[in-house]
Structure formats: structure tokens, C-alpha cells
Amino acid sequence: MISALTGHYHRNPTVMLWLMVGLFSSILLPWYGIEDGFFDLEWIIDGYPLDSDFAPLFFLLGQGEKLWLTPLIMPFFFAFFALTLPQRSSAFSWALIIGGGLGLIWMCGQGLSIGIRGWQIASLQELFGPLDERQFGMGYGAILYFASCLFLFSTGLAEQRGTMGDKFIIGMICFVVMLVGIFVFYPIIKLIILAFIDEQNAYSLSLFWEKISDSRIWSLGCVFAERRCGVAWNTVFMATIVGFLTTTLGLVFALLVTRTNLRYRRIFRAISIIPLITPPFVIGLAIILLFGLSGVVSTTISDIFGLTPTRWVYGLPGIVIAQTLAYTPIAFLVLIGVVESVSPSLEEAGLTLRANPSQVFQTVSLPLIRPGLANAFLLGFIESMADFGNPLVLGGNYDVLSTEIFFAIVGAQYDQGRAAVLALVLLSFTLAAFYIQRFWLGRKSYTTITGKGDSGYNMKLPPLLSRTVIFVGSSWAFFTIVIYSIIVYGSFVEMWGLDNSLTFKHYITAFSVSIEENGIQWTGSAWNSFSTTFMIAAIAAPLTAAIGLVTAYLLTRHNFRGKNAFEFGTMLSFAIPGTVIGVSYILAFNVPPIEITGTGIILIVSFVFRNMPVGVRSGVAAMSQIDKSLDESSLTLGAGSFHTFTKIVLPLLRPAILAALVFSFVRSMTAISAVIFLVSAEYDMATSYIIGRVENNDYGLAIAYSTTLIFLMLLVIILLQIMVGKTVTNRRQAGTETQGGLNVT
Amino acid sequence: MSLRPKKSAAATVTFRDVTKLYGKDTVAVDNISLTVEAGTLVTLLGPSGCGKTTTLRMIAGLEGVNKGNIFIDDEDITNMPASERDVSMVFQSYALFPHKTVIENVAYGLHYSGLIKSAIPVKAKEGLSLVGLEHLAERYPSELSGGQQQRVAVARALVLEPQVLLFDEPLSNLDAKLRRSVREEIRELQQKLGLTVVYVTHDQEEALAVSDKIIVMNKGKIAQIGSPHELYEKPTDLFVANFIGESNILDCMITSVTDKTVEVSVGGKIFNIPAQHIKKGPAKLAIRPEHISFHNAQKKDGFSGSILSATYVGAKTEYQVETKAGKLFVMVASTERLRDVNTKINLGLSPDKMLLFND
Ligand SMILES: Nc1ncnc2c1ncn2[C@@H]1O[C@H](COP(=O)(O)OP(=O)(O)O)[C@@H](O)[C@H]1O
Numbered sequence A: 001m002i003s004a005l006t007g008h009y010h011r012n013p014t015v016m017l018w019l020m021v022g023l024f025s026s027i028l029l030p031w032y033g034i035e036d037g038f039f040d041l042e043w044i045i046d047g048y049p050l051d052s053d054f055a056p057l058f059f060l061l062g063q064g065e066k067l068w069l070t071p072l073i074m075p076f077f078f079a080f081f082a083l084t085l086p087q088r089s090s091a092f093s094w095a096l097i098i099g100g101g102l103g104l105i106w107m108c109g110q111g112l113s114i115g116i117r118g119w120q121i122a123s124l125q126e127l128f129g130p131l132d133e134r135q136f137g138m139g140y141g142a143i144l145y146f147a148s149c150l151f152l153f154s155t156g157l158a159e160q161r162g163t164m165g166d167k168f169i170i171g172m173i174c175f176v177v178m179l180v181g182i183f184v185f186y187p188i189i190k191l192i193i194l195a196f197i198d199e200q201n202a203y204s205l206s207l208f209w210e211k212i213s214d215s216r217i218w219s220l221g222c223v224f225a226e227r228r229c230g231v232a233w234n235t236v237f238m239a240t241i242v243g244f245l246t247t248t249l250g251l252v253f254a255l256l257v258t259r260t261n262l263r264y265r266r267i268f269r270a271i272s273i274i275p276l277i278t279p280p281f282v283i284g285l286a287i288i289l290l291f292g293l294s295g296v297v298s299t300t301i302s303d304i305f306g307l308t309p310t311r312w313v314y315g316l317p318g319i320v321i322a323q324t325l326a327y328t329p330i331a332f333l334v335l336i337g338v339v340e341s342v343s344p345s346l347e348e349a350g351l352t353l354r355a356n357p358s359q360v361f362q363t364v365s366l367p368l369i370r371p372g373l374a375n376a377f378l379l380g381f382i383e384s385m386a387d388f389g390n391p392l393v394l395g396g397n398y399d400v401l402s403t404e405i406f407f408a409i410v411g412a413q414y415d416q417g418r419a420a421v422l423a424l425v426l427l428s429f430t431l432a433a434f435y436i437q438r439f440w441l442g443r444k445s446y447t448t449i450t451g452k453g454d455s456g457y458n459m460k461l462p463p464l465l466s467r468t469v470i471f472v473g474s475s476w477a478f479f480t481i482v483i484y485s486i487i488v489y490g491s492f493v494e495m496w497g498l499d500n501s502l503t504f505k506h507y508i509t510a511f512s513v514s515i516e517e518n519g520i521q522w523t524g525s526a527w528n529s530f531s532t533t534f535m536i537a538a539i540a541a542p543l544t545a546a547i548g549l550v551t552a553y554l555l556t557r558h559n560f561r562g563k564n565a566f567e568f569g570t571m572l573s574f575a576i577p578g579t580v581i582g583v584s585y586i587l588a589f590n591v592p593p594i595e596i597t598g599t600g601i602i603l604i605v606s607f608v609f610r611n612m613p614v615g616v617r618s619g620v621a622a623m624s625q626i627d628k629s630l631d632e633s634s635l636t637l638g639a640g641s642f643h644t645f646t647k648i649v650l651p652l653l654r655p656a657i658l659a660a661l662v663f664s665f666v667r668s669m670t671a672i673s674a675v676i677f678l679v680s681a682e683y684d685m686a687t688s689y690i691i692g693r694v695e696n697n698d699y700g701l702a703i704a705y706s707t708t709l710i711f712l713m714l715l716v717i718i719l720l721q722i723m724v725g726k727t728v729t730n731r732r733q734a735g736t737e738t739q740g741g742l743n744v745t
Numbered sequence B: 001m002s003l004r005p006k007k008s009a010a011a012t013v014t015f016r017d018v019t020k021l022y023g024k025d026t027v028a029v030d031n032i033s034l035t036v037e038a039g040t041l042v043t044l045l046g047p048s049g050c051g052k053t054t055t056l057r058m059i060a061g062l063e064g065v066n067k068g069n070i071f072i073d074d075e076d077i078t079n080m081p082a083s084e085r086d087v088s089m090v091f092q093s094y095a096l097f098p099h100k101t102v103i104e105n106v107a108y109g110l111h112y113s114g115l116i117k118s119a120i121p122v123k124a125k126e127g128l129s130l131v132g133l134e135h136l137a138e139r140y141p142s143e144l145s146g147g148q149q150q151r152v153a154v155a156r157a158l159v160l161e162p163q164v165l166l167f168d169e170p171l172s173n174l175d176a177k178l179r180r181s182v183r184e185e186i187r188e189l190q191q192k193l194g195l196t197v198v199y200v201t202h203d204q205e206e207a208l209a210v211s212d213k214i215i216v217m218n219k220g221k222i223a224q225i226g227s228p229h230e231l232y233e234k235p236t237d238l239f240v241a242n243f244i245g246e247s248n249i250l251d252c253m254i255t256s257v258t259d260k261t262v263e264v265s266v267g268g269k270i271f272n273i274p275a276q277h278i279k280k281g282p283a284k285l286a287i288r289p290e291h292i293s294f295h296n297a298q299k300k301d302g303f304s305g306s307i308l309s310a311t312y313v314g315a316k317t318e319y320q321v322e323t324k325a326g327k328l329f330v331m332v333a334s335t336e337r338l339r340d341v342n343t344k345i346n347l348g349l350s351p352d353k354m355l356l357f358n359d
């Protein structure tokens, strides 16, 4: 308004800002990444600004170096030009769109085609001849420049849309799209490309076909002959069993907690949740301590019956038991929501229509829960496929995709191509499951018909079913308790199975501290990875929450073209197994333009984008509860969207923010599958350190460390819980909840 | 037309000293006794939270009883499970099964009623045609409008030819236009089929319109039972006088009571009104707004006051008048001349329309 009144004296402040940022970054900041690390500042006294390693863009060009960067000046001209034009004119917006767009395209183009060894793409080399210069990953200058182009572009887009456009909203959309593009899609694309490349760096379809049709992947030998099946079938088989078991047990627990009169059913809720904060493979460890060669159960049975212990648990049985324990809570969380959302009045209507309780359960309750069951099954299926730790610890000869991928990369074979192909196979399975879950089930789930709700209670289970549910649930809960007791107890045992005396040895080895003259010495072997893990989790959590909530805000409060694709893109990383992320990240990010392998940044980034869907989910759930008129009223009072978001919406979102924080924190502390590819000597993570101990048969230390992690996370969660306070939901007003697409992982 | 083996005439519902507690000390229904005659439509009327739904749910068997007994005809059904009672209910939210089509919804109860298989579709269609929705049989509830959903819910309950049919605020999810016609349809069906219906509402106008008999409830107790006319003209307590229709409630003093008349003093005026059951001393006087009229001339027996506000609402005009006895709400036919705010006015109160209640 003001600028319109006072004519051309007041320039568009957003354009001014991003133009200044762009100029600042190209005149003052080192263009390329500093080799000593992102946060190292030694370059200031080390030849800056002329040394080409540290020179800003303009200094590079001024000295005649890296001349392919020259077109990057164009956006500045366009932005200056735009500032001379009247605002709201279409020329103004087009100048920004073209200028910013040029900058973005050229940045990507040159970054992807010129790397450490000159031309990256063979055909370009033929076209332009060899290049004797090379370039490294993007540094402060390049990153900020990129951002400034992005926001000039988005401002242009916002202006195009006239009054409907909002610079902040469109800027945010562009920003999120860019991040998801770079950190979710780009690595996957790299992975796909790699699957098609032969040793000579040439594309080869036939080679791809050869690799993908490998009988080691697809053989059905175990069905038709006395041979082994391919990894793909092994994986599908395992995931199907686990999906089925977790769903069944999840339903049992959900019914037990909500539909029986069992006195202590709340305890079951707590018990069934603990595995969520456990690194999944720790359960695998406990299974070994119980059923392994020197496990308690095995040795006891062999003592009594005089049998020699076998290795039966190493392989499919062990993996299935461990994964079922680990992933039942996910099914439980999904299904408890679904079971509770079955409107009591529907069941009561059934009863008044002369159906007895078990008939009502079969004809009303169960059909209404069914989409939730399928949902839970698919989640278990995806989790099981993506799991890496348990197959690694317990797999024995039973090969699955995630471990095969790992061994293809780190093992003696070192075959990136094979890893890429296996990763694609795994990815297509999980994506298919994800697709089914979202699109097929999304349509099938029954939304409750609107209308003022009746009061009423959900029906208790018919007696026989109730007894079955209590029996199965209690047995499983008992088993869970045994597992955790074993974990805690095992951490105090000298050498499991051989020397069962109790000791603090493992804790001391891991976490000893000595006080010397020059201060505290963290002498324990675990401190390094422990502090790294804590730091990385602590940085990743708020970032995850932030990007998740911003995305949720965009999704719930704004309509824009491509919104569905946008949503799908942001939720996609949920379906990408950690192993695939790990492989694709090292493929994508150990070469320019983004060189971050071996840093802490790559770990943080991988966590943020893996956990983003949960942030989005909880954000969307929370925001759809907040009445839209609330922030609309603030908008009409003259506050811009940015102000609305920070002053009105954010404070109301505290619970969602904390949920996202907790989840992201826990996940960062417990994840292993992606991490194991991305850790480095400098940035080792707790889980990969523990896995390393396990591989050296140092179970004591591994378990002691895991126990510490579990208790630490319990502590963190309890603290956060106290901070938020418990949310009380009114059970008598069930009618309004929705069911279905809840993703808890 | 009944294909059911069981006898199924409309039945009488009787409550004998029934009490319902939630938890230890929330008394939702407090020692009530009532009778719903066979073939009549009886309304449970009262403000929100007074225990209407609870009473209804006890008839359906969805809520246990803490004390007392419930009978259908002569059978004590207090402890009979819901599915065995010959009672159907139309829920406030309709509670249609979202995973079943309209016809499947209607047929649902028939499957559990001991009918022969082949009779079920026939009966279900019959039920749907009662509410005029045969053409929507294959739709899912989510594909129906609110009014249509409501009819399906009614049909689903009706086809069972229950001894008692229950409605919990059946109009509350409909828009205002539909309400009048739907309540008339319900009443018509009830009379045509001679059903026993217990109907819950908090809307007194709705209750007056559809009921044979109204049971007014207040705080878990029955305040009064009577025909619409009785409740309107002869409320037996202040709550009913105020809840059914609108009343002006004034403080008054009963100065003498004889066989023929009661002398009452209000706002400095003395009225002699026909005998009522009342004791001497301070009391409350209720008079309906349409029983107060404007006097033009300087009559002596009226209240003088000044007009605070005037609201034209079509056929009637509503006035607030400040008098010595307090603020009075007066309703006058709009055919009378409109009076301005602040006009001094004389009010005439007809003594035979005054109702007196001891505090
Ligand atoms: N399930 C319940 N638990 C606790 N209190 C209840 C429950 N259902 C009803 N009440 C209480 O009992 C009283 C009567 O409720 P209800 O019968 O639903 O009232 P109405 O239908 O007349 O509005 C209210 O005070 C209500 O709060």
C-alpha cells in the first residue's frame, strides 16, 4: 500500500533484500566449500579473497577463473531492471521469474556437469573439449547465491498471481520444493542413473537388465527345488509375515486396551510402546541372548532334554521374532486410533437392531476397522523391509535386500552398481506398498458421517473374544518384559553364556570418566559416538519439526496448483528405506556440487528428510483442529501471512511441535540403516558404534550402551511429556475423529 | 402384514422408581416413574443435561439401571440385554452403517429377527417405501442428504415393527426448513401404524406439536406430565410455566385465600383472581406475554410503565416494558398501532390468566 502511494521511491523490499543477499554472497563470501569444514574460519587469513579456493564469485571471474560461472551475473541485471519497473506490472514479475530462474538453472546445470575432474558428462567433454579447471562443492557464497535466486524467482511468481499471491507463502513453497528436490529426489535419481551405468561410465540398458534379472535376486529355488530363494523373495516373504504378525498383535493390544474390562490395561499401553524407543536391533540382541547358541533358553532346554543347541534362531525365525517385537507398537498406535474412532452409536445401533454383541462385532466393528488393518499391515511391511539392524545381527544365511545392499557397498565386492540395483528393487517394493496405502486405502476408509454425535460407549468385546485377546496380549506383553529384562540384566553380565558373574565392567568401559589436572577426561570408549549422536539428534529435531510444520501449514491453509504432488513429495521419504537413503546419499553427496559425505551435516540432513513426514503428519493433524477462521481473522486485521504464522498458529501448535521433536529425536538416536553408510571416523553414531561392537562379539558393551540409550530416551520423553502435559480427549465424543492414513513412523 | 413370528403390537412402557447414576454421585435420572400408553407418542422434554437421553437409553437397554424397574407391557425388562428387547431407536446422528448400502442398512435388523431369508429383502423394500426412498436403495449413506439419511434411520427402525420406537432429538441435525415437515411425517407414521413412540427433544414447540403427552424433565426429575394443552394452560410448577412457552415471573404477596378467590398484591396493585391451590405469604406470579394488553385510557386497574424496546417479529410485536413490578415482556398483535420507545403506557393483566406458585 505504502509503496503504491509514494510511487517509485519505495522499491519492493523483498526484491531489494534478496538482491542484496545475492550481491553480498557473490562479492564477499567464498564461493566454494572450504575443505577444512563448513564451520572452519581459517580461510579468512589464508589467501582470501584472491586464492581461488576461497575467492568469492566476482573475484574468481575478475581473475579469469571458472569462467563458466559468468552467466550467474545475469540474475542481478534482471533484478535491477525489475526494480526500475512499476510494481504489479507483468514485466516486473517476469523479470524476476526469468532472472531467478536463469540463476537456478545455470547453477544446477554447471554444478552437475563440471566436477572435481572437469567435465562430468562424457558428451559435453566431446562437445567442448577437455577442461583443465575443476570445481568443488558449493560453499557459503554459492549456497546463499542459490537461495537469493530462489527467492527472487518465488517473488516473481507471487507477483504474477496478483493479490492472491503471497510472497511468504510462495517463497516457502519454493523453498520446501527445492529442499525436497535436492535431498529426497536428487539422490534417488542418482541411484537410478547409477543402476544403468557400466564400468566405462556409459549407459547400458542390457547391463541393467542383466543386473536386475539376476537369479540371486529373483530365484524361486526354495519353492521349486532344494535351493535358496532370491533376496527379493526372501525380503517379501519376511515382510509379509512380519506385517501380518504386527497387525494381529497390534489389533489384539488395541482391543485389549480399549474394549476389555481388564483392570491393568493401561500398563499394556506403556509396555507396548517401549519398543518404539529402542534401537530395533537391540531386540535382535536380546533374542540372541535368549535363543542363541549360548542363550538362556537354549542352554536350559539342552540341559533338560540333552539336546545340543541349534542355530535355528539365526535366520528367518529370529528376524521375524525381533521385528515383530519391534514393530508391533506401530500397528498398535495406528489401530488404537482406528478402534477408538469407530463411533459408539454405530455399535449401539447394531445392538438395538437385535444383533448380539458378537454379531455386532463381526458385522459392524470389524468392517469399520478393516481399512485400518490394511494400513497397519502395510506399515509393518514397509518397516520390516527397511529394517537393517535385525537381519544384520540375526540374519545368518537368510539374505534380505537391506543387508545385501550394505555388503555390496562396504563388503569385499564393492559393487556400487549392484547396490544401486538392489536398492531400486527394495525401493519399488516399499513404494508400491506406500502407494497402495495412500491411494487405495485412502479412498476406502469410512469417514464418519457428519452430524451431532450421540453419546455412548464402544461395546466391550464378546466374552470369548475378550478372553482370547487378554490371553494373547498378556503373553506377548510378558515376552516383551522378558526381552527388556534380559537387555538390562545382560548389560551387567561379564560374558554371556560363558561367565555369568555380574559386573559394571561394560558401563565402565563405555562411560568412564576420570578427573585429571587439566579437567575431566572422557575416557570411556562410547563418549565420542554418544556426544555426536546427542548433538546431531538435538540439531536435527528442531529442524525436522520446523520444516514439517511449515509444510503442514502450507498444506492445510493454502491452496495452490500441484498441491497433491507437493504433499506426495513431502511424504515420499517415509517410503524410502534407510538403506536406500544411505546408498543414494553417498552416491549423490560425495561429489560436487554438494559435497557433504563424511560431515555431520549429511547425518543431520538425512535425519531431517527421513523424519519430515512425521513432522508434516502431526502438523497437519494439529492444524486441522485449529479453526481456520482464527488465522483468517488475523489476516483480515491486516497482519501478513508471516505474522499470522508466528503469532497465531505457532503458539497453538505446541503439542504438535513437541511430538515432532520427540519423534525426530528418538529416531535420530535409534536409527541405523541410513546412518551406517553415512558415519565417518569423526562423526560416529551410537547405533553404528554398537553394531560394530556386536560384529566383534562384544555383546556386553553393546547391550550396556543400548540400555543407557533406552533410559536416556525414556528420560527425555518423560521430561517432554511433563512439559506438554497430557492431552485429555473426550471419549464420549468420538464421532468426529477420522481414521486411516495415520503414519506413526 | 407382520412376517415376524413374535407377537408385536405396540406396547406400554412403564418406569417404576428408576434411578440412574454415572459414577458415584452424578445423578442423571432421579427416581422417576412414568407410563407411556401403547400406541401413543410421548415426548421427553427438558433443557440439555436433564436426563432425557439417559432415560431413552435405559428403555433401549444401552444404559444400565441403578435402582427401580422398567416394564414393557407386563414384562420386567430391567436386566434384559439391548439386543433382546423389542425396542428400536433412531439415533441423533442416525448411526447409519457407512459400509452398508441403504437397503443393507434397512435389512440389518431383519437378519437377526428370525425371519426366513427370502422374506428379508421384501420387508426391507417395504420399509424403505414407507419413507419414500425405494429409489435410493443401492446408495451408501455418505451419498445421501441429511434428510434422506434420517429417513433411512427411521425405516431401519420401523421395519422391525418394534413394540416401542425411540427417537433421540431426531430433528437436531436437519436444517430449519426440513424440521417442520419431518416432524409431521414422523407423527403421521406413528398414527398410521399405531406405534408406541418415545420422543426426546429440548424444543418445546416441537414437543407441543407432535405429542399425545409430554413429560417435562428437570435435573433428572419429572417436573410434570400432561397433554400439550394442560402443560401450557395449567403448569403445576414454575419451571414448567417458564419452560413451556414464555412467561413473565413476578414476585408477589398472597394476602388472602378464600374458597372462591385469591387476593394477591403485585407491584403495589391488588388483584382478585379465581381460586388456586396456594398458601398465604410471598409467592411467584406467572403470566404469559400474550395475556398482557395495552390500555390507551387512564384505567385504574392496570400497571403503568414505559416502553424500553419494541421488536417487530411479523404477526406479533414484542415489547419490553419497565413497571413497578419489574420488567415485563408483552406480545401484542401487530395489527395494533406500533408504539415508540419511552412512551408511557398502561398495561392490563387478566386476572384469570395469572398463575401463582409458592416459593
Ligand atoms: N456416560 C456418562 N458419564 C457421565 N455422565 C454422564 C454420562 N452420560 C450423561 N451424563 C450426565 O448425565 C446427565 C444427563 O445426561 P443426558 O441424559 O445426556 O441429558 P440430555 O439428553 O437431557 O441432554 C448430564 O448431566 C450428563 O452430563
Ligand SMILES: [Mg+2]
Residues within 6 Å of the ligand: B052, B053
Ligand atoms: Mg440428549
